[in-house]
Amino acid sequence: xxQGEEDPQALSIQEGENATMNCSYKTSIxxxxxxxxxxxxxxxxxxxxxxNEREKHSGRLRVTLDTSKKSSSLLITASRAADTASYFCAxxxxxxxxxxxxxxxxGTKLQVIP
Amino acid sequence: DxxxxxxxxxxxxETGTPVTLRCHQTxxxxxxxxxxxxxxxxxxxxxxxYGVKDTDKGEVSDGYSxxxxxxxxxxxxxxxxxxxxTSVYFCAIxxxxxxxxxxxxxxxxxxx
Numbered sequence: 001x002x003q004g005e006e007d008p009q010a011l012s013i014q015e016g017e018n019a020t021m022n023c024s025y026k027t028s029i030x031x032x033x034x035x036x037x038x039x040x041x042x043x044x045x046x047x048x049x050x051x052n053e054r055e056k057h058s059g060r061l062r063v064t065l066d067t068s069k070k071s072s073s074l075l076i077t078a079s080r081a082a083d084t085a086s087y088f089c090a091x092x093x094x095x096x097x098x099x100x101x102x103x104x105x106x107g108t109k110l111q112v113i114p
Numbered sequence: 115d116x117x118x119x120x121x122x123x124x125x126x127x128e129t130g131t132p133v134t135l136r137c138h139q140t141x142x143x144x145x146x147x148x149x150x151x152x153x154x155x156x157x158x159x160x161x162x163x164y165g166v167k168d169t170d171k172g173e174v175s176d177g178y179s180x181x182x183x184x185x186x187x188x189x190x191x192x193x194x195x196x197x198x199x200t201s202v203y204f205c206a207i208x209x210x211x212x213x214x215x216x217x218x219x220x221x222x223x224x225x226x
């Protein structure tokens with residue numbers, strides 16, 4: 001079963017605008033990660049935010065986490081055509097035995113129009 | 115990019131035939147994963163490995179088996195392929211229990 005659900009499912013913006021994607025999840029987490037997937041390629045890790053962090057930045061990316069609302073957002077500022085991709089959130093919950101259990105959402109498809 | 119190679123990249127086969135997908139890594143990471151990606155379902159974990167000869171089931175393991183005889187190789191086998199197993203399969207690796215996973219570029223499998 002999916003833990004994370006992204007919203008919106010699809011987003012189309014003009015180059016230079018900001019893009020915001022949201023992720024909601026159901027149970028307590030240790031970490032939340034965001035990944036990007038270009039068409040025909042594997043997922044690429046973008047950023048990880050721990051449950052005791054509220055905000056994290058990486059270049060043009062800003063991620064926020066609100067554990068009380070069980071939600072996260074990914075903001076891409078000053079978008080570029082190269083940002084066109086699908087974006088996934090993934091919750092990172094340590095299951096028994098110490099192995100990493102990551103559950104992915106269904107993704108937001110972002111189109112940046114030049 | 116992390117050194118992960120999936121083979122084959124594309125495969126078309128018939129229902130009832132066995133299929134084996136290979137994932138090879140050069141990063142010496144302990145953990146390896148097999149996912150399938152289908153429209154509307156996102157990525158779903160099939161099986162994972164936490165060491166040589168140590169594997170366990172994921173969310174959608176029925177009809178699949180795995181083996182890991184060396185750190186660098188993780189094989190996914192469909193013993194008797196069915197049309198419902200048509201999908202894109204991704205291998206991923208990670209070096210710990212808290213941190214990013216690195217993905218291969220996938221195998222597109224079509225079962226007719």
